Amino acid sequence: MSREPLSLDGLGELRRSHAARDLTPDRVGTEVVLAGWVHRRRDHGGVIFVDLRDREELVQVVFRPDACPEAHSRAHELRSEYVILVRGTVQRRSPETVNTKLPTGEVEVEVEELRLLNRATPPPFELEAETDADEGTRLRYRLHDLRRAPLQRALRLRHRLYQAVRKALVDLDFLEIETPVLAKSTPEGARDFLVPSRIHPGSFYALPQSPQIMKQLLMIAGFDRYFQIARCFRDEDQRADRQLEFTQVDLEMAFVGVEDVLQVLEEVTCQGCAVAGVELPRPFPRLSHAEALARYGSDRPDTRIQLELVDLTEAFRESGFRAFRDVVDAGGIVKCLPIHDAQALGRSEVDRLEGFVRKELGARGLAWIRVGEEGEWQSPIVKFLSDAERAAVAERTQARPGSLLFFQADQAQRADAVLSRLRTDLGQRLGRVDGRAWDVLFVVDFPLFERDEAGALTYTHQPFVAPRDEDIELLESAPERVRGTHYDVVLNGVELGSGSLRNHRADVQRRIFELLGYSKQQSEARFGFLLNALDIGAPPHGGFAYGYDRWAMLLAGFDSLRDVIAFPKTQRGQDLLMDSPAPVEPEQLDELALRIARRGRQEDD
Numbered sequence: 001m002s003r004e005p006l007s008l009d010g011l012g013e014l015r016r017s018h019a020a021r022d023l024t025p026d027r028v029g030t031e032v033v034l035a036g037w038v039h040r041r042r043d044h045g046g047v048i049f050v051d052l053r054d055r056e057e058l059v060q061v062v063f064r065p066d067a068c069p070e071a072h073s074r075a076h077e078l079r080s081e082y083v084i085l086v087r088g089t090v091q092r093r094s095p096e097t098v099n100t101k102l103p104t105g106e107v108e109v110e111v112e113e114l115r116l117l118n119r120a121t122p123p124p125f126e127l128e129a130e131t132d133a134d135e136g137t138r139l140r141y142r143l144h145d146l147r148r149a150p151l152q153r154a155l156r157l158r159h160r161l162y163q164a165v166r167k168a169l170v171d172l173d174f175l176e177i178e179t180p181v182l183a184k185s186t187p188e189g190a191r192d193f194l195v196p197s198r199i200h201p202g203s204f205y206a207l208p209q210s211p212q213i214m215k216q217l218l219m220i221a222g223f224d225r226y227f228q229i230a231r232c233f234r235d236e237d238q239r240a241d242r243q244l245e246f247t248q249v250d251l252e253m254a255f256v257g258v259e260d261v262l263q264v265l266e267e268v269t270c271q272g273c274a275v276a277g278v279e280l281p282r283p284f285p286r287l288s289h290a291e292a293l294a295r296y297g298s299d300r301p302d303t304r305i306q307l308e309l310v311d312l313t314e315a316f317r318e319s320g321f322r323a324f325r326d327v328v329d330a331g332g333i334v335k336c337l338p339i340h341d342a343q344a345l346g347r348s349e350v351d352r353l354e355g356f357v358r359k360e361l362g363a364r365g366l367a368w369i370r371v372g373e374e375g376e377w378q379s380p381i382v383k384f385l386s387d388a389e390r391a392a393v394a395e396r397t398q399a400r401p402g403s404l405l406f407f408q409a410d411q412a413q414r415a416d417a418v419l420s421r422l423r424t425d426l427g428q429r430l431g432r433v434d435g436r437a438w439d440v441l442f443v444v445d446f447p448l449f450e451r452d453e454a455g456a457l458t459y460t461h462q463p464f465v466a467p468r469d470e471d472i473e474l475l476e477s478a479p480e481r482v483r484g485t486h487y488d489v490v491l492n493g494v495e496l497g498s499g500s501l502r503n504h505r506a507d508v509q510r511r512i513f514e515l516l517g518y519s520k521q522q523s524e525a526r527f528g529f530l531l532n533a534l535d536i537g538a539p540p541h542g543g544f545a546y547g548y549d550r551w552a553m554l555l556a557g558f559d560s561l562r563d564v565i566a567f568p569k570t571q572r573g574q575d576l577l578m579d580s581p582a583p584v585e586p587e588q589l590d591e592l593a594l595r596i597a598r599r600g601r602q603e604d605d
């Protein structure tokens with residue numbers, strides 16, 4: 001039976017009196033006005049039930065033909081996502097109709113008046129907590145996606161985290177100061193986003209990869225304690241835990257050493273985590289960078305996982321087993337991940353892991369030794385090992401019947417990356433975890449420099465990190481031994497943020513630029529303003545930046561940053577809702593004195 005389309009109502013003088021979440025049994029008998037969306041409509045032989053959804057909760061509203069014929073007859077027309085306002089009375093549901101899954105499930109609202117405020121096209125997928133819509137669809141129809149309860153909850157948590165962090169920092173006497181978004185290129189190591197200047201054709205602003213230099217300038221300008229919840233931009237290829245634009249809680253302090261900053265970080269981290277009911281142990285445990293790599297193969301280990309790596313490089317330094325010995329001769333390492341009681345990992349699983357580390361992690365292979373129930377060693381490599389090597393392996397790994405030992409012989413970084421990945425994957429899969437829900441730590445004592453693939457000296461974090469005072473001399477004699485002042489906060493195996501003391505002495509900063517291979521002219525062209533600023537009386541200073549999206553993601557219990565960002569970009573840097581990036585009018589290019597020389601990837605494929 002087709003009906004005339006309904007006319008729409010205005011809000012009139014009616015206003016929402018309660019939110020759905022307020023409707024608990026103690027409101028029974030209260031007249032309420034609710035506003036929201038039709039989540040679901042059910043027609044039960046005359047009586048029509050609608051789940052009305054507002055920003056936090058659902059509540060059942062009931063249209064009975066006898067109680068209110070007019071509202072009831074209009075309720076037939078309601079469809080998913082129609083926008084309504086209802087006036088009615090809260091009633092207790094009969095015991096057999098109580099919905100225990102809903103916080104408001106003990107009551108319902110008997111409708112006396114309905115206002116239809118707007119219609120809606122049918123939603124592209126059901127707006128339930130669990131959805132099987134693929135991510136592309138969710139991002140294209142982001143507004144529907146955002147109406148789903150988990151995303152509403154995530155963004156509410158994100159909001160509370162802002163407030164908690166802000167309050168913690170303000171209570172610690174930090175000033176909130178904004179820095180420019182149209183800025184100059186800074187060397188965080190990623191590609192810059194450039195913005196062409198119309199007024200200065202051929203010149204470009206860079207969007208900040210972080211406010212790093214600006215916050216240092218603020219210290220020199222005398223502000224002493226600064227923070228900002230800052231948007232940062234890095235034109236990187238996307239990974240699951242990266243976005244082209246992301247948010248940092250950025251802070252900087254003057255007249256401080258490492259300990260002072262760590263105290264602040266502990267306080268702010270605890271207050272932030274408390275918004276999700278997470279209580280962190282204080283003081284935070286600390287791990288040196290060297291120890292983190294040695295035991296876990298990662299500078300952001302999840303220490304809840306009870307598996308640890310064993311370094312066997314020395315045992316193979318003189319080895320007759322060429323595959324290991326050659327790696328050691330070339331400066332590489334031999335490391336092992338022992339897993340005891342590993343009967344659950346059968347031969348086919350080991351083969352699968354080998355395929356995985358070769359294909360996904362660039363490993364050359366995955367050597368292994370299994371210790372059988374009688375203590376016998378089963379392994380393709382065991383015949384190459386001398387008795388002394390076998391004894392060393394057995395002793396260092398504590399191998400026993402049931403143990404499975406995985407080896408990597410490779411350049412240190414790659415060997416560690418492979419074993420650390422196996423450690424987390426297998427540790428979780430086999431339940432080798434200590435049961436703590438949260439694991440926070442400071443990782444400290446990073447080296448100032450490392451060698452890049454070509455063997456040249458490069459910075460471990462960024463070129464402004466100050467060396468430890470007692471190592472400044474080594475900048476001349478043995479720069480690779482210089483220890484930095486860098487520190488990270490790691491939460492559940494994720495780097496929550498990082499920071500350091502900075503070079504406040506221009507001579508030290510200049511020397512570091514030199515060691516990094518910048519010519520005098522290059523340093524002046526890129527960082528002249530910083531070097532000049534250091535010359536005007538820069539106080540010792542240091543700071544930190546939290547990866548805010550990651551923090552919110554961990555606290556909200558999601559695996560993807562996109563779930564805690566209102567309008568995120570896809571892996572390919574697109575906003576599917578607004579359809580950006582997009583071509584612009586030729587006149588706009590003319591104004592900027594730009595010409596497109598070649599079409600982008602998107603149009604080619």
Ligand code: ASP
Nearest residue numbers: 210212498499543544545
């Ligand atoms: N600016 C640094 C970054 O974005 C963090 C810091 O050292 O404060 O990685």
